[in-house]
Amino acid sequence: MIGKTKTEEAPLIEARNVTRRLSGEIPVTLVHDIDLAIHRGEFTTITGPSGSGKSSLLYLLGLLDQPTEGTIFMDHIETSDLHEGDLARLRLTKLGFIFQFHFLLPEFTARENIMIPMRKLDRLHPAEMQARADEILAQLDISDHANKRPDQMSGGQRQRVAIARALANDPEVVLADESTGNLDSHNSEIVFDIFTKLAREDGRAVVAVTHERELADRADRKIHLVDGAIVSDN
Amino acid sequence: MRLLLDIAWTHIRGRRRQTLISITGVALGTGFFIAISALMAGSDADFIDRVVNATPHVAIKDEYREPPKQPAERVFADGAVALRGVKPKQELRGIRQAQARLTEIEEIAGLDVAPTLRGNAVARYSGRDVAVSILGVDPRRERHVSQVESDMTVGTLDSLYTTGNGIIIGTGLADKLGTRMGATLTLSSPAGTVMKMKVVGLFRSGIVQLDNTTTYALLKKVQVLQDKPNVINEIRIRLDNLDNAHDLARRLEARYGYRAESWDEVNEGLLETLVVRRKIMLSVVSAILLVAGFGIYNVVSTITYEKVRDIAILKSLGFEEIDIKFIFILEGFVIGLAGVVVGWALGYGLSAYLDGVEIDMKEFTAATSLPILYDITDYLIAAAFALGASTVAGFLPARKAARVNPVDIIRGAA
Ligand SMILES: Nc1ncnc2c1ncn2[C@@H]1O[C@H](COP(=O)(O)OP(=O)(O)OP(=O)(O)O)[C@@H](O)[C@H]1O
Ligand SMILES: [Mg+2]
Numbered sequence: 001m002i003g004k005t006k007t008e009e010a011p012l013i014e015a016r017n018v019t020r021r022l023s024g025e026i027p028v029t030l031v032h033d034i035d036l037a038i039h040r041g042e043f044t045t046i047t048g049p050s051g052s053g054k055s056s057l058l059y060l061l062g063l064l065d066q067p068t069e070g071t072i073f074m075d076h077i078e079t080s081d082l083h084e085g086d087l088a089r090l091r092l093t094k095l096g097f098i099f100q101f102h103f104l105l106p107e108f109t110a111r112e113n114i115m116i117p118m119r120k121l122d123r124l125h126p127a128e129m130q131a132r133a134d135e136i137l138a139q140l141d142i143s144d145h146a147n148k149r150p151d152q153m154s155g156g157q158r159q160r161v162a163i164a165r166a167l168a169n170d171p172e173v174v175l176a177d178e179s180t181g182n183l184d185s186h187n188s189e190i191v192f193d194i195f196t197k198l199a200r201e202d203g204r205a206v207v208a209v210t211h212e213r214e215l216a217d218r219a220d221r222k223i224h225l226v227d228g229a230i231v232s233d234n
Numbered sequence: 235m236r237l238l239l240d241i242a243w244t245h246i247r248g249r250r251r252q253t254l255i256s257i258t259g260v261a262l263g264t265g266f267f268i269a270i271s272a273l274m275a276g277s278d279a280d281f282i283d284r285v286v287n288a289t290p291h292v293a294i295k296d297e298y299r300e301p302p303k304q305p306a307e308r309v310f311a312d313g314a315v316a317l318r319g320v321k322p323k324q325e326l327r328g329i330r331q332a333q334a335r336l337t338e339i340e341e342i343a344g345l346d347v348a349p350t351l352r353g354n355a356v357a358r359y360s361g362r363d364v365a366v367s368i369l370g371v372d373p374r375r376e377r378h379v380s381q382v383e384s385d386m387t388v389g390t391l392d393s394l395y396t397t398g399n400g401i402i403i404g405t406g407l408a409d410k411l412g413t414r415m416g417a418t419l420t421l422s423s424p425a426g427t428v429m430k431m432k433v434v435g436l437f438r439s440g441i442v443q444l445d446n447t448t449t450y451a452l453l454k455k456v457q458v459l460q461d462k463p464n465v466i467n468e469i470r471i472r473l474d475n476l477d478n479a480h481d482l483a484r485r486l487e488a489r490y491g492y493r494a495e496s497w498d499e500v501n502e503g504l505l506e507t508l509v510v511r512r513k514i515m516l517s518v519v520s521a522i523l524l525v526a527g528f529g530i531y532n533v534v535s536t537i538t539y540e541k542v543r544d545i546a547i548l549k550s551l552g553f554e555e556i557d558i559k560f561i562f563i564l565e566g567f568v569i570g571l572a573g574v575v576v577g578w579a580l581g582y583g584l585s586a587y588l589d590g591v592e593i594d595m596k597e598f599t600a601a602t603s604l605p606i607l608y609d610i611t612d613y614l615i616a617a618a619f620a621l622g623a624s625t626v627a628g629f630l631p632a633r634k635a636a637r638v639n640p641v642d643i644i645r646g647a648a
Contacts, residue, residue, distance in 0.1 A: 055645065064550055065641050085554045092552025099644055103547035107244035117551050119237040165551070 010076065011037035012094075012172055012205045013061050018070035020056055030056035031228040034070070038207060040172065043199035045216040046209045048225030054209040055177050057225065061207060062095050062175045063087045075172070092121055096166030100178040102158040104150040110137065110161045111146040117168040136164045140194060156187035163194060174198055176208040180215065192218055238557060241548075242564040245537045252533045253569055259526035260573020260624065261580055264616045267519040268581025271612040273588055274515055276605035278508050285504065286497050287381040288439045290470035291479040293500075294486055296329045297493040328465035329492060336469060339486070344475060346378035350468040351453055353460045357403075358420040359411040366407060368421065368449045370456025379472040382437055382450060388415050389435025394452050400434035404445035408436055425461035520619060526573065527623035530566050535631040538562060545635050546643035559629075559636040566628015567621065574617045581616065582608075 018034040021027055031053040038044060038061065046054050059065040060072060063079055072079045074090055082090070091097075104113045114133040118124060124132065137143045140160045150158050159179060166174055176195065180188035192208075192215050199206040199220070210216050224232040246253050329335065332349060339347045351370035356363050373391045377383045383391045387405060394400040401419065408414060415433055422428045431451065439445055457463050473479055476497070483496035498505060538545070545558055589606040 059641050059644075062550070064644075085556070088549070088552050088554040090552075091550065095552075097550050101543075101644075103543060103550075103644075105241070105244070105544055105547070107248065116237065116548075120552060120557075169552075 011039050011073075012075055013038040014073040015061065015067075016071050016073070018060060018067040018072060020060055020065065021068045029228055031060070031225070033229060034060075036061075036223070036230065036233075038173065038205045040205055041199055041203045042221060043196055043206045043219045044208070044221040044223060045219040046207065046223045046225060047211060047213075047216050050211075052225040053228040054225055056228070058175050058177050058207065058209055062097055062173075063091055064097075092117060093169055094172050096169075096171035096174045098159075098162050098166050098174065098176040098179040100181040102150065102155075102162040104158060104161055104165070106150055109147050109149055110142065110153070110157075110164075113150070113161060114164045114168050117165060121169050133164070133168070136167055137161075140164050156183050156190065159183060159187070159191060160194075163191065167198070171204065173205045173207070176206070178209055178211070180210065180212070188212065188215060238561050239564060241544075242561045242568065245541060245561070246533075246565055246568060248540075249533055249537060252536065256526065256529040256533050256569050257573045257576060259529040260523070260570055260620050261576035263519060263522035263526045264574050264577025264620045265580030265584060266522060267616040267619070268578065268612050269584035269588060270515055270519065271616075272581075272585040272606045272608055273604060274512060275609055275612070276607035278512075279607055280605035281504075281508070282501075284440050285501055286476065288441050288444055289497055289500060290379055291473045291476060291497050292471040292483045292486065292494055294329065294335075294469040294471075294490065294492050294494045296327075296467040298491065299487070299493050328462065328467040329469060329490075332466035332469065335490060336466075339469065339471065342482075344473060344478070345482075346375070346472045348372060348375035348379040348470050349453060349466040350470055351456045351460065351462060351466055352468050353423065353456065353462075355421045355423045355449075355459065357407070357411060357449070358422070359413045359417060362411050364407065364410050365447070366403075366421075366449050367447050368401075368451060368456055368459070370453035370460075371450055372453050376450070379470045381439060385437040385439045387436050387438050391435070391450075393434040394450070397432055397434045399429060399431045399455060400451065401431040402435035402437060402450040403433055404448055405436050405438045406442060406445035407447060407449065408433070410446065421459060423459045423461070425459075427459050427461055429455070429459050431455075519616075523619050523623045526620070527627040530569050530624050530627035531630060533569065534562050534566050534628045537565065538631045538635040542635075542638060542643055545638045546640035549638070549640040550644065555636040558638075559632045562632030562635050563625060563628045566624045566626075566632070570621045570624020570627075573624070574620045577616065577620065578613055581613070 013036075015034045015036040018036075019032040020030040021032075022030065034057060046057065048054050056065070060067055063072070063074065066072075066080065074094065077090070079087065079090070104110075105116065108116070111130065111133045114136060115129050118129040118132065134143065134146060137146050140163060142157055142160050142164070145153050145157050145161070150161070153161065159182070163179070166176075174195070180191050183191065195206045195208055196218060198204045208219070216222055222232070222234060223230055328351070336347060336349055339345070349372060353368055353370075355366055355368045357366045358364075371394075373394050377391055382402070386402070389402065391402070394402065401421070403411075403413075403419075411419070413419065413433060415436060417433050419431050419433065420428060421431055437445070451459075453466075457465060471482070473482065479496035480498060483494040483499065486492075487494035548558065549555075585606050585608060588604050590603075592603045
């Protein structure tokens, strides 16, 4: 299963010779010479020491940031030519982000937060959106909290709502940056179980940055970064 | 679209107090604009009304606008001839062929016309001398061209016919002279004639200048007083349609050569003053709205700082810059709109209140209540101003918010 799709299918995201440098008084290289292909149905973890460029790489893969050299292809689309609006559109339709901090909108309930990307995409009727939101909430076992605002939930619940929001528009790629960083080991387990399911059952590409070895070991593929470069990938 | 409005709404609701203050600012600006506009437009209209009604719409005088062309100028029309010190001709004998011209003008539809001999005299009563302007009129015609009959507080215009040497004077003049109805004044003219005249009526036009100096008597008597038998030096015309005054004046002047003044020419300075007054008011009110705009800028700007994480996450979710911009412009606009609605109510309320206030402005006109003109365009102008200011006030922070780089924020929050 692990090697099945890797070589046969075209990659969802492909980084070719990507380098990201910050110009400034002291130029900083965040990541350099990255060649990486991410496939459907694959659960990948990125590990590495603090400051090794894990987050930076994830932002590049998620089209939140643009490389200074090299190119990122998203489903064969060369993203370096795209405008801000096109990139936003790709994030809306193909990508789902989960961060260490939940970033839920504080004034909206869990369900409303999940519906925000759907409403932005505006492909479903409001009733369908609500049904879909409730379905995702059920899958993540947080249906009881649908009508709660973020400040009325626990950290683990909030993070699951954030995952639910990332899944709102049924993205092909889920990108998670230390999404268990604020959670206890029990909740971390739950989140990683969800990631595994998203990849293996739904066929999504899941890329999760973590510094927890045991969690990383559960992935199909482990990428290790040191000083902005990939040192191992297996 | 609805989503952006929902998000904008939650932001505004989160800053309730600041938002209310901003709404109040816009409401005050809008409200005062409307109320002051209504008052100004009302008093302008009232003032013009008084002025226009007090004077003839067109007056033909026995004067010329320019000195007659001198023979030298006529001969060397194209030459470099300039004669200095040539004065316009003074027509001592008044308007020539006045009767014929009067009849001619009368033929024109939509107007009334009356002959006048206007001159100066000194009125004396119990040892007091006051310089007055005395108008010799024909009451039958006069009542159609001027307001004097309806302005009369005591007596009638026709009593000029029934009393031997009757005179009608303004209430202001009566006060100055310390005289009253039925008193006998002594009038002396520059020609040296002295005539005893009995006060048979008093009028009050509301224009102090007029009430303090003007008197009316029969044309025939004034001709005797001024020693100008059969002379008419002013033909006064009143039009059914005020707007034709200017054209008619030009036409008559071209035809007769005499100076013909329309009411708007005579009151040019006054009309200009009214325009200037309005401009000053507009700038004062725009200043209020500008301040209100700063208030809105402040709120929206605060919200963009407070909500920078939300902006970052919305962008990472796939919101475009223009969506973010729209959210915050909308916030400015919504605050402005709320302010406008409250301001309209405030403006209307203030206007209605002022409408009921009674004030005596003795100095200028004898108004007894504040004239208020309700004009929908004032409401629209105020709204346009306020919404424009609010949108700009929202736009500036919105533009900054739209440029937030989500990576910077997300990194910072982690
Ligand atoms: N705006 C910036 N200016 C300067 N240096 C930066 C900036 N952003 C990131 N860096 C540096 O780039 C390097 C890579 O940062 P990045 O956040 O990708 O590391 P990371 O692997 O995610 O670290 P962590 O495990 O602590 O989250 C770090 O050394 C960091 O200090
Ligand atoms: Mg990181």
